Amino acid sequence: MNKTDRLLAIVLELQSREVVRAEDLATQFEISVRTIYRDIQALSEAGVPILGAPGTGYSLMDGYFLPPVSFTVEEAVTLLIGTDFIEQRFDDEYRVRGQAARRKIEALLSESVRKETSRLRKALRLLEPGKQVAASKERDSFKTIRRAIVDKRKIRFHYSKKIADSTGNHHSDRIVAPYGLVLVEGAWMLVAHCDLRQEIRHFRLSRMTQLLDLEDRFELPADFTLRDYQPSDDRHLRVHLRFTHDVADQVKESNHHLIEEMAEHQEGLDVILRVRHPDELMQWVLGWGANVRVMEPESFRNRIMEEAEKMLKRY
Incomplete structure (x- = not known):
């Protein structure tokens, strides 16, 4: 990277962060701290309003903004x-903003880059999710929750759980402090502190009904960041399945998120999964019909047999 490109990159780095240390810039650009000092001085002399505090780092004066000079074809694509993804998976408000952002980006492109970008975009396609009622309700919930996160307001909702609790109940009313939204395997999940459980829990938006934002405020813990958050792994039950060779490739392609190990041998494809409760796998295992056998635990094998007998009686 030449000096001109590096100076621009430093400005963009300062623009994207509140404070940047010279040592961090030196590491990022693989140059000495002394060279960073000279670059900062050169930018200041060129009129870029950089503020510096000993022992803290550098920052840009509030209100200063330098738009990117140009985009490569790959960056533009x-x-x-x-913006296509935002239009498809976010609520109506962000869909409109995504469209506006796309027009602004296209306006910044040179004619040659715009033509090449258009050609490449025609060769790439994001398939829009099916027009389902559930997807529409999920987007409505997304909008309410997103605003509650920004305003730091608690929300209340009725939640349908996939697996019943210790009392056999599949439903509950929750009041939570929403910390963030995560897209997991095509479904939006809410990470929130639950008043009922008094800990951070995860909630699938598609299972929420009667969603309301409340006047109650909350403060995000100082040590919590969604990017760094790692949920505790409480999947302690090991499930061993054996699939026939006929469906081995399909099982591999399914890429089930609970699979930990797979090994193909003469008798079939052995798959090891770890779950909180075997019922998490009930529908998935039954979907493979006679092409799968539960090797362990025995209790889960018996549950599958019982369900298969119920199905046989129904037919």
């Missing part, structure tokens, strides 16, 4: 595909 990446950004435009991002």
